Amino acid sequence: MTELRWDPYFLKSDDDFILFWEPYLAQGNKKILFVLGRGFDPRMCNGLRKIVNCGGGSVIDCLQIAYNEGPNSPSLKHQLNLDTNIAEYDSIVEQCNGQSVKTINMWSNDYPSRRRVGDRNAVDVVFTGIGEITPYTDVIIDISALPKGIYFPIISKALYLLDRGKNEPNLKLPNLFIFVSENVHLDRQIIDVDIDETPKYIHGFSSDLEREGLKDKPVIWIPILGEGKMVQLERIYNFVNPDEICPVLPSPSFNPRRGDDLIIEYRELLFDRWHIEPQNIIHGHERNPFEVYRQIKKTIEHYNEALEPLNNCLAVVSADSSKLISLGALLAVYELKRKNKSVGLTNIEAQGYEMRLKQGDNNSNHRYELFTLLLDGECHGYP
């Protein structure tokens, strides 16, 4: 396997989160840009609250990402939850240095044949250039209340800008942190509503996959499995039309039976219909995206090596699982893409999302675990 960009890696959670951030902020001379999504997800303000409590309030500029899913979005049903989150955000942001809002339109305006443009807009709107992040010592992107179609392009654009910035002499670049407030239980209760008919490649991760000239190349599909995603998987399968499938199961995981449960849920699809070889199954750590990244990267490189006599292969990764594990997919694809490998990251969007809490279940009794990942920064060899 070629050299790993994120090895060693930096990942902190729970008590370690505070153990890292408190002394780090106490060093002084920090200026932080905190990017977070504006959504109904009860985890929206977890990261911001915690870092402000760690003493970072006065050095933080907040950038709130609002995304407009259109007047018919099912997410509008959760306006009350959103209002609660906004009220909490407003109370926290008072302790911060400043705040701004950027809005991403998820749809084009060309009615009636409107198209999804959320990923493209996220790339164009959030970080327009390196100048937007260089005034800061640290950029934190909290993806807890952002959909994949938004946080994948935002993170990859930030990485892209930082990578380009490294070529410019005397440019002081910020550290790039990702926050994820993880709760697998809650993730399962946020349901995609009105799933799109056709998946699409995330902007920045499609080029080779859509080329007519490469249509004859074998296609390897690596889907990260999550619960209740049968329709999504079927549609991505039809879209990708793979020659080989290597599903990723979360293992080890908080619930040791989760991998088995997923196999039971998708048994017919995986084995009876798609005829997947059991040895193709990849196990990825549920709570460590860097491990997942390593597994996916290794798999794609292995296939490229094996299929070299056939002029290599195309690889497609899809992540229909929790946010943390999905990050692993992004990191692997980003790195391979930078190395000019033919890889793509596909996603199937929904018109909106619904939170279906079970009876007796409310937001307050969920236990969240806050993770912080460092994707780029001083420890990765900044000048």
Next chain:
Amino acid sequence: MFNWANDVEKQVCEIVDSYGPIDKDGLVGHDSLFSLSLLRPEYITYQGKPLVNQISIMFDDVHKLTPTQRANFLKTIIHLRPPVSVWLFERLEALSPTETFEGTTIGRDYRETSLEKFWRPNPNSKAFERAIKNVADKRAKLSYEFHERSFSDCLKETFDAEWESKLNGINLKLAERVRNEIKSSITFKSWVKEVEKREQLTSSPLEKAIAWRTLEIMIIRAKRKAQLTLDLDLPVLSLDAKEELRVRESAELFLAKEFKIPYYYGFTKVSDCSSLNFDQFLSFAGELFEEIISMSLTRKGPLLPPDRQNQILKRVAEQKWEEIPRRVPRGRDVQGFLEALCVFAQKETFAPSASYPPGVTGVAITMEEYETLLNHLKEGKMDGHANLAYIITICISNNLLDVIPDYNQGGKKWWLLYLNRWLCIKFNLPLGYGGWRGKSINDLIKWVKPNKK
């Protein structure tokens, strides 16, 4: 040449997929479709001789272009006037205004072919049925289990002895009901005698039952007419053959509903329920095909009886209905709208006098109202009109409703929405076209659940 094209494609795709600013000077690719001018028969030769006489170029999925891209693409082709024939394939997008090729003449510069019109140039056309029959029979030929029968031959259209006996019982019941109904009317007695006479000429109990049920509808119609004209003593009239023929289809449907007699069976019905769509045909025919093979393997022979065909077609339609919430945006709302439409259609279809034979399977709004709907959608309003437009758009895009724009009737132009035929199976409606009712937008809005926030 392949490598050159591949390189150009690679560079174009990289730019489209790039996060960086576009270097306008370094742009690759071509801003016109110059290859259309290069692809001439005289340029493609083998041993000095042209390989082909004519070249056609096909562009698929044109509907996937944005409106600006599509307009530029069409303009380029028109201005280029290429020496080859160019085919453009696109799906009719819901609620999109029809665009014409500016500065061109239909028939001379371009020809528009609607697949729907191609398959159904007139209501009685069997072109689609012939095409799918050909496909199905070719597939059946490859299966030993069909015992050299064609697919359509295996879809039995006659009832077995058990059903025949049931139908004989139904016949008697209907005849008695009609006789009780007519009392002493001379006109109706002569009609009954005519049906009794015809009964002797056919051995099919289903035909006899249909004849009695047709007569029953004709009597209701005649009585209603008499009430309207206050003419209580009906003149002695013979049965109107034309009207009888029209009502016959309704009678068969009424019978099927009342006595739970199979209605959806036979190859023609399988073809009808496909709504001129090959994929849809395969979804129904595939299940019938499996059943024929299973029957053959269990030594019951390959002939599928009508009741089993009816069951299978209904089951597939039910599955498609259940899939709507999962597969279609705002699926529950779409289901609610379609259900309201189908309930309305049922009410109209199963009116005792069968006023719209064979039944109502569509609704229409005037083209003026259609324009209003379109404007609400374009302006991104969040009112009932836009909500209705959005739901209809979803229905059309997902092949749940078929559109016929600019339909002339009664001095007005209508925007006609027909139910996809599988929905007719789900709601026990007839599969024939032609029956539709005009509605106002406000009527339709009532069928749509408001989009709650």
